[in-house]
Amino acid sequence: MVKFNKYYFKVCIVGDTGVGKTTLLHQYLNKRFKSDAETTIGSNFFVKYVKLPNAKQLITLQVWDLAGQEHFKWVRSAFYKGARGIIYVYDLTQKETFYNLIKWKEEVESSIGIVPNVLVGNKLDLIESQNSIIDYEECTFLKNNLTSRYYYETSAKYGTKVDEVFSKLTQLMFKIYQE
Template sequence: MSEPTKNYILKICCCGDGSVGKTSMVLQFCERKFQENYIMTIGSNFAVKEMDLPEINTFVKLQIWDLAGQQHFSFVRPPFYRGASGTVMVFDITRRESFQHILDWKQEVDQVIPDKPFIIVGNKIDLADERVVSKHEGEELAKSLGVLYYETSAKTGENLNVAFRKLVDEILSKTNT
Protein backbone atom coordinates (compact mmCIF):
# COMPACT_ATOMS: atom_id res chain seq x y z
CA MET A 1 0.00 0.00 0.00
CA SER A 2 1.37 3.44 -0.91
CA GLU A 3 2.01 6.11 1.66
CA PRO A 4 -0.71 8.81 1.81
CA THR A 5 0.12 12.14 0.20
CA LYS A 6 1.51 14.72 2.62
CA ASN A 7 -0.26 18.07 2.40
CA TYR A 8 1.27 21.39 3.40
CA ILE A 9 0.16 25.00 3.41
CA LEU A 10 3.21 27.26 3.35
CA LYS A 11 3.22 31.01 3.75
CA ILE A 12 5.93 32.67 1.66
CA CYS A 13 6.80 36.38 1.84
CA CYS A 14 8.39 38.22 -1.09
CA CYS A 15 10.31 41.30 -0.05
CA GLY A 16 12.74 43.75 -1.60
CA ASP A 17 12.92 47.37 -2.68
CA GLY A 18 10.10 48.93 -4.65
CA SER A 19 10.13 48.30 -8.41
CA VAL A 20 12.38 45.21 -8.29
CA GLY A 21 9.61 43.09 -9.81
CA LYS A 22 8.11 41.26 -6.83
CA THR A 23 4.52 41.69 -7.98
CA SER A 24 5.43 40.69 -11.54
CA MET A 25 7.29 37.62 -10.25
CA VAL A 26 4.32 36.47 -8.20
CA LEU A 27 1.88 37.12 -11.05
CA GLN A 28 4.08 35.23 -13.53
CA PHE A 29 4.71 32.33 -11.12
CA CYS A 30 1.07 31.94 -10.08
CA GLU A 31 -0.84 32.91 -13.23
CA ARG A 32 1.73 32.93 -16.07
CA LYS A 33 0.94 36.57 -16.79
CA PHE A 34 3.15 39.63 -17.09
CA GLN A 35 1.90 43.15 -16.61
CA GLU A 36 3.96 45.77 -18.48
CA ASN A 37 2.72 48.76 -16.47
CA TYR A 38 4.12 49.30 -12.98
CA ILE A 39 1.54 49.45 -10.22
CA MET A 40 2.97 50.13 -6.78
CA THR A 41 1.95 47.64 -4.10
CA ILE A 42 0.29 49.35 -1.17
CA GLY A 43 0.68 47.20 1.93
CA SER A 44 0.62 43.75 0.37
CA ASN A 45 -0.77 41.55 -2.38
CA PHE A 46 -1.75 37.91 -1.92
CA ALA A 47 -1.66 34.98 -4.34
CA VAL A 48 -1.98 31.20 -4.14
CA LYS A 49 -0.01 28.60 -6.06
CA GLU A 50 -0.56 24.86 -5.77
CA MET A 51 2.36 22.52 -6.35
CA ASP A 52 1.95 18.79 -6.79
CA LEU A 53 5.27 17.08 -6.01
CA PRO A 54 4.61 13.41 -6.81
CA GLU A 55 8.29 12.46 -6.62
CA ILE A 56 8.16 13.14 -2.87
CA ASN A 57 4.47 12.25 -2.47
CA THR A 58 3.62 15.79 -1.42
CA PHE A 59 1.05 18.46 -2.26
CA VAL A 60 1.86 22.05 -1.31
CA LYS A 61 -0.36 25.10 -1.34
CA LEU A 62 1.75 28.25 -1.30
CA GLN A 63 0.23 31.39 0.16
CA ILE A 64 2.46 34.07 -1.33
CA TRP A 65 2.52 37.51 0.24
CA ASP A 66 4.01 40.22 -1.98
CA LEU A 67 5.01 43.03 0.38
CA ALA A 68 5.33 46.72 -0.49
CA GLY A 69 8.99 47.65 -0.84
CA GLN A 70 8.96 51.39 -0.34
CA GLN A 71 10.57 52.59 2.89
CA HIS A 72 7.44 54.46 3.99
CA PHE A 73 5.63 51.09 4.22
CA SER A 74 8.21 49.60 6.61
CA PHE A 75 5.87 49.97 9.60
CA VAL A 76 3.16 47.80 7.99
CA ARG A 77 5.37 44.90 6.89
CA PRO A 78 6.36 43.11 10.16
CA PRO A 79 2.91 41.61 10.87
CA PHE A 80 2.91 40.04 7.40
CA TYR A 81 6.09 38.08 8.18
CA ARG A 82 4.51 36.37 11.20
CA GLY A 83 3.82 32.73 10.52
CA ALA A 84 5.82 32.69 7.29
CA SER A 85 7.60 29.46 6.40
CA GLY A 86 10.16 31.21 4.20
CA THR A 87 11.07 34.34 2.30
CA VAL A 88 12.11 35.34 -1.20
CA MET A 89 14.37 38.42 -1.04
CA VAL A 90 14.40 40.12 -4.44
CA PHE A 91 16.66 42.70 -6.03
CA ASP A 92 16.84 44.14 -9.55
CA ILE A 93 20.07 43.28 -11.39
CA THR A 94 19.87 46.70 -13.12
CA ARG A 95 19.76 48.66 -9.82
CA ARG A 96 22.76 48.27 -7.52
CA GLU A 97 21.07 49.95 -4.55
CA SER A 98 18.38 47.27 -4.52
CA PHE A 99 21.16 44.67 -4.23
CA GLN A 100 22.87 46.63 -1.47
CA HIS A 101 19.61 46.67 0.51
CA ILE A 102 19.28 42.86 0.68
CA LEU A 103 21.07 42.83 4.05
CA ASP A 104 18.58 45.44 5.32
CA TRP A 105 15.72 43.18 4.19
CA LYS A 106 17.30 40.21 5.91
CA GLN A 107 17.58 42.22 9.13
CA GLU A 108 13.91 43.26 8.89
CA VAL A 109 12.78 39.67 8.32
CA ASP A 110 15.05 38.28 11.06
CA GLN A 111 13.41 40.57 13.63
CA VAL A 112 10.15 38.65 13.13
CA ILE A 113 11.04 35.19 11.79
CA PRO A 114 14.71 34.44 12.48
CA ASP A 115 16.10 31.13 11.24
CA LYS A 116 13.42 30.62 8.57
CA PRO A 117 14.65 29.58 5.12
CA PHE A 118 15.04 32.23 2.45
CA ILE A 119 16.50 32.60 -1.00
CA ILE A 120 17.94 35.61 -2.79
CA VAL A 121 16.67 36.37 -6.28
CA GLY A 122 18.27 38.69 -8.81
CA ASN A 123 15.36 39.64 -11.06
CA LYS A 124 15.09 41.18 -14.55
CA ILE A 125 17.67 39.02 -16.34
CA ASP A 126 15.76 39.82 -19.54
CA LEU A 127 17.45 43.25 -19.24
CA ALA A 128 20.96 41.74 -19.34
CA ASP A 129 22.47 44.66 -21.29
CA GLU A 130 21.46 46.98 -18.43
CA ARG A 131 22.95 44.69 -15.74
CA VAL A 132 24.99 46.43 -13.02
CA VAL A 133 25.09 43.56 -10.47
CA SER A 134 27.00 40.51 -11.69
CA LYS A 135 25.81 36.97 -11.15
CA HIS A 136 29.03 36.37 -9.21
CA GLU A 137 28.18 39.20 -6.77
CA GLY A 138 24.75 37.70 -6.13
CA GLU A 139 26.24 34.25 -5.63
CA GLU A 140 28.87 35.60 -3.23
CA LEU A 141 26.28 37.42 -1.11
CA ALA A 142 24.12 34.30 -0.95
CA LYS A 143 27.14 32.16 -0.10
CA SER A 144 28.12 34.54 2.74
CA LEU A 145 24.60 34.13 4.17
CA GLY A 146 24.48 30.38 3.59
CA VAL A 147 21.51 30.52 1.21
CA LEU A 148 20.72 29.82 -2.43
CA TYR A 149 20.80 32.42 -5.20
CA TYR A 150 18.75 32.47 -8.39
CA GLU A 151 18.46 34.86 -11.28
CA THR A 152 15.01 35.20 -12.78
CA SER A 153 12.93 37.08 -15.28
CA ALA A 154 9.41 37.94 -14.20
CA LYS A 155 8.77 38.96 -17.80
CA THR A 156 9.65 35.59 -19.39
CA GLY A 157 9.19 33.38 -16.32
CA GLU A 158 12.77 32.11 -16.57
CA ASN A 159 13.89 30.27 -13.40
CA LEU A 160 10.83 31.25 -11.33
CA ASN A 161 9.61 27.68 -10.90
CA VAL A 162 13.11 26.51 -9.99
CA ALA A 163 13.61 29.26 -7.41
CA PHE A 164 10.28 28.73 -5.65
CA ARG A 165 10.67 24.94 -5.79
CA LYS A 166 14.11 25.12 -4.14
CA LEU A 167 12.70 27.32 -1.37
CA VAL A 168 9.85 24.83 -0.87
CA ASP A 169 12.38 21.96 -0.73
CA GLU A 170 14.40 23.87 1.88
CA ILE A 171 11.29 24.54 3.99
CA LEU A 172 10.11 20.93 3.76
CA SER A 173 13.55 19.59 4.70
CA LYS A 174 13.45 21.67 7.89
CA THR A 175 9.81 20.71 8.54
CA ASN A 176 10.49 16.98 8.25
CA THR A 177 13.59 16.83 10.47
Protein backbone atom coordinates in the same frame (compact mmCIF):
# COMPACT_ATOMS: atom_id res chain seq x y z
CA MET B 1 -3.90 9.68 -6.16
CA VAL B 2 -2.93 12.89 -4.41
CA LYS B 3 -4.68 13.57 -1.12
CA PHE B 4 -5.76 17.07 -0.19
CA ASN B 5 -3.02 19.28 1.14
CA LYS B 6 -1.73 18.67 4.61
CA TYR B 7 1.28 20.91 4.14
CA TYR B 8 0.95 24.67 4.35
CA PHE B 9 3.81 27.11 3.88
CA LYS B 10 3.69 30.88 4.03
CA VAL B 11 6.26 32.63 1.83
CA CYS B 12 7.09 36.34 1.72
CA ILE B 13 8.62 38.07 -1.29
CA VAL B 14 10.68 41.06 -0.18
CA GLY B 15 12.87 43.72 -1.74
CA ASP B 16 12.83 47.38 -2.70
CA THR B 17 9.92 48.89 -4.55
CA GLY B 18 10.17 48.44 -8.31
CA VAL B 19 12.37 45.33 -8.34
CA GLY B 20 9.61 43.22 -9.88
CA LYS B 21 8.22 41.26 -6.93
CA THR B 22 4.62 41.56 -8.16
CA THR B 23 5.45 40.68 -11.76
CA LEU B 24 7.56 37.72 -10.60
CA LEU B 25 4.65 36.41 -8.56
CA HIS B 26 2.16 37.07 -11.38
CA GLN B 27 4.38 35.13 -13.80
CA TYR B 28 4.58 32.22 -11.35
CA LEU B 29 0.84 32.08 -10.74
CA ASN B 30 -0.50 32.87 -14.22
CA LYS B 31 2.40 32.18 -16.60
CA ARG B 32 1.98 35.70 -17.97
CA PHE B 33 3.85 38.98 -17.72
CA LYS B 34 1.83 41.83 -16.32
CA SER B 35 3.45 44.97 -17.73
CA ASP B 36 1.02 47.28 -15.96
CA ALA B 37 1.54 45.95 -12.43
CA GLU B 38 0.76 48.61 -9.87
CA THR B 39 2.94 49.34 -6.88
CA THR B 40 1.89 47.15 -3.96
CA ILE B 41 0.30 49.07 -1.11
CA GLY B 42 0.77 47.19 2.16
CA SER B 43 0.59 43.62 0.93
CA ASN B 44 -1.20 41.15 -1.30
CA PHE B 45 -1.29 37.40 -0.92
CA PHE B 46 -2.03 34.57 -3.28
CA VAL B 47 -2.40 30.81 -2.92
CA LYS B 48 -0.98 28.12 -5.15
CA TYR B 49 -1.18 24.35 -4.72
CA VAL B 50 2.05 22.56 -5.52
CA LYS B 51 2.97 18.91 -5.90
CA LEU B 52 6.52 17.87 -5.11
CA PRO B 53 7.77 14.48 -6.31
CA ASN B 54 8.59 13.35 -2.75
CA ALA B 55 5.36 14.66 -1.14
CA LYS B 56 2.32 12.42 -0.94
CA GLN B 57 -0.01 15.38 -0.64
CA LEU B 58 -0.35 18.76 -2.24
CA ILE B 59 1.45 21.65 -0.61
CA THR B 60 -0.39 24.91 -0.11
CA LEU B 61 1.83 27.91 -0.75
CA GLN B 62 0.47 31.17 0.57
CA VAL B 63 2.69 33.77 -1.08
CA TRP B 64 2.76 37.30 0.32
CA ASP B 65 3.87 40.17 -1.90
CA LEU B 66 5.02 42.88 0.53
CA ALA B 67 5.27 46.57 -0.28
CA GLY B 68 8.86 47.70 -0.69
CA GLN B 69 8.44 51.34 0.29
CA GLU B 70 10.20 52.43 3.47
CA HIS B 71 7.04 53.94 4.97
CA PHE B 72 5.44 50.46 5.10
CA LYS B 73 8.26 49.10 7.25
CA TRP B 74 6.26 49.46 10.46
CA VAL B 75 3.49 47.17 9.20
CA ARG B 76 5.58 44.52 7.41
CA SER B 77 6.68 42.78 10.61
CA ALA B 78 3.09 41.62 11.13
CA PHE B 79 3.08 40.05 7.66
CA TYR B 80 6.30 38.13 8.33
CA LYS B 81 4.74 36.20 11.21
CA GLY B 82 4.35 32.54 10.33
CA ALA B 83 6.48 32.74 7.19
CA ARG B 84 8.43 29.56 6.51
CA GLY B 85 10.35 30.95 3.53
CA ILE B 86 11.60 34.21 2.04
CA ILE B 87 12.38 35.26 -1.51
CA TYR B 88 14.82 38.19 -1.51
CA VAL B 89 14.51 40.09 -4.81
CA TYR B 90 16.69 42.80 -6.30
CA ASP B 91 16.75 44.49 -9.70
CA LEU B 92 19.73 43.39 -11.81
CA THR B 93 19.86 46.89 -13.33
CA GLN B 94 19.85 48.78 -10.01
CA LYS B 95 22.88 48.07 -7.81
CA GLU B 96 21.40 49.91 -4.83
CA THR B 97 18.55 47.37 -4.64
CA PHE B 98 21.17 44.63 -4.35
CA TYR B 99 22.90 46.22 -1.36
CA ASN B 100 19.58 47.08 0.30
CA LEU B 101 18.90 43.35 0.71
CA ILE B 102 21.10 43.44 3.83
CA LYS B 103 18.49 45.76 5.41
CA TRP B 104 15.73 43.43 4.26
CA LYS B 105 17.52 40.47 5.86
CA GLU B 106 17.81 42.34 9.16
CA GLU B 107 14.14 43.32 9.04
CA VAL B 108 13.00 39.76 8.26
CA GLU B 109 15.25 38.05 10.79
CA SER B 110 14.32 40.47 13.58
CA SER B 111 10.72 39.33 13.08
CA ILE B 112 11.00 35.59 12.37
CA GLY B 113 14.63 34.53 12.62
CA ILE B 114 16.44 32.61 9.89
CA VAL B 115 14.20 30.65 7.53
CA PRO B 116 14.87 29.00 4.17
CA ASN B 117 15.35 31.61 1.48
CA VAL B 118 16.51 32.21 -2.05
CA LEU B 119 18.20 35.22 -3.58
CA VAL B 120 16.77 36.47 -6.87
CA GLY B 121 18.20 38.99 -9.31
CA ASN B 122 15.22 39.97 -11.46
CA LYS B 123 14.89 41.75 -14.84
CA LEU B 124 17.41 39.56 -16.63
CA ASP B 125 15.73 40.52 -19.89
CA LEU B 126 17.01 44.09 -19.42
CA ILE B 127 20.68 43.11 -19.15
CA GLU B 128 21.07 40.18 -21.52
CA SER B 129 22.89 42.33 -24.06
CA GLN B 130 25.09 43.94 -21.38
CA ASN B 131 27.28 42.74 -18.55
CA SER B 132 25.66 42.38 -15.15
CA ILE B 133 26.22 45.31 -12.79
CA ILE B 134 26.86 42.84 -9.96
CA ASP B 135 30.02 40.80 -10.17
CA TYR B 136 30.37 37.21 -9.00
CA GLU B 137 32.28 38.07 -5.80
CA GLU B 138 29.65 40.61 -4.72
CA CYS B 139 26.87 38.15 -5.37
CA THR B 140 28.62 35.37 -3.45
CA PHE B 141 29.23 37.72 -0.52
CA LEU B 142 25.57 38.75 -0.35
CA LYS B 143 24.31 35.20 -0.83
CA ASN B 144 26.42 34.09 2.13
CA ASN B 145 25.30 37.10 4.19
CA LEU B 146 21.67 36.23 3.54
CA THR B 147 22.37 32.60 4.40
CA SER B 148 21.02 31.78 0.95
CA ARG B 149 22.32 28.64 -0.65
CA TYR B 150 20.55 29.37 -3.91
CA TYR B 151 20.74 32.29 -6.31
CA TYR B 152 18.72 32.77 -9.48
CA GLU B 153 18.70 35.42 -12.16
CA THR B 154 15.14 35.66 -13.46
CA SER B 155 13.06 37.44 -16.02
CA ALA B 156 9.47 37.91 -14.93
CA LYS B 157 8.82 39.16 -18.45
CA TYR B 158 9.86 35.91 -20.15
CA GLY B 159 9.41 33.53 -17.21
CA THR B 160 13.11 32.67 -17.08
CA LYS B 161 13.81 30.55 -13.97
CA VAL B 162 10.68 31.82 -12.19
CA ASP B 163 9.30 28.33 -11.53
CA GLU B 164 12.72 27.16 -10.35
CA VAL B 165 12.79 29.86 -7.65
CA PHE B 166 9.48 28.78 -6.13
CA SER B 167 10.18 25.07 -6.61
CA LYS B 168 13.54 25.25 -4.85
CA LEU B 169 12.15 27.25 -1.94
CA THR B 170 9.23 24.82 -1.59
CA GLN B 171 11.67 21.89 -1.53
CA LEU B 172 13.76 23.60 1.16
CA MET B 173 10.73 24.30 3.34
CA PHE B 174 9.38 20.77 2.88
CA LYS B 175 12.73 19.24 3.81
CA ILE B 176 12.81 21.21 7.07
CA TYR B 177 9.19 20.27 7.77
CA GLN B 178 10.09 16.59 7.46
CA GLU B 179 13.03 16.84 9.89
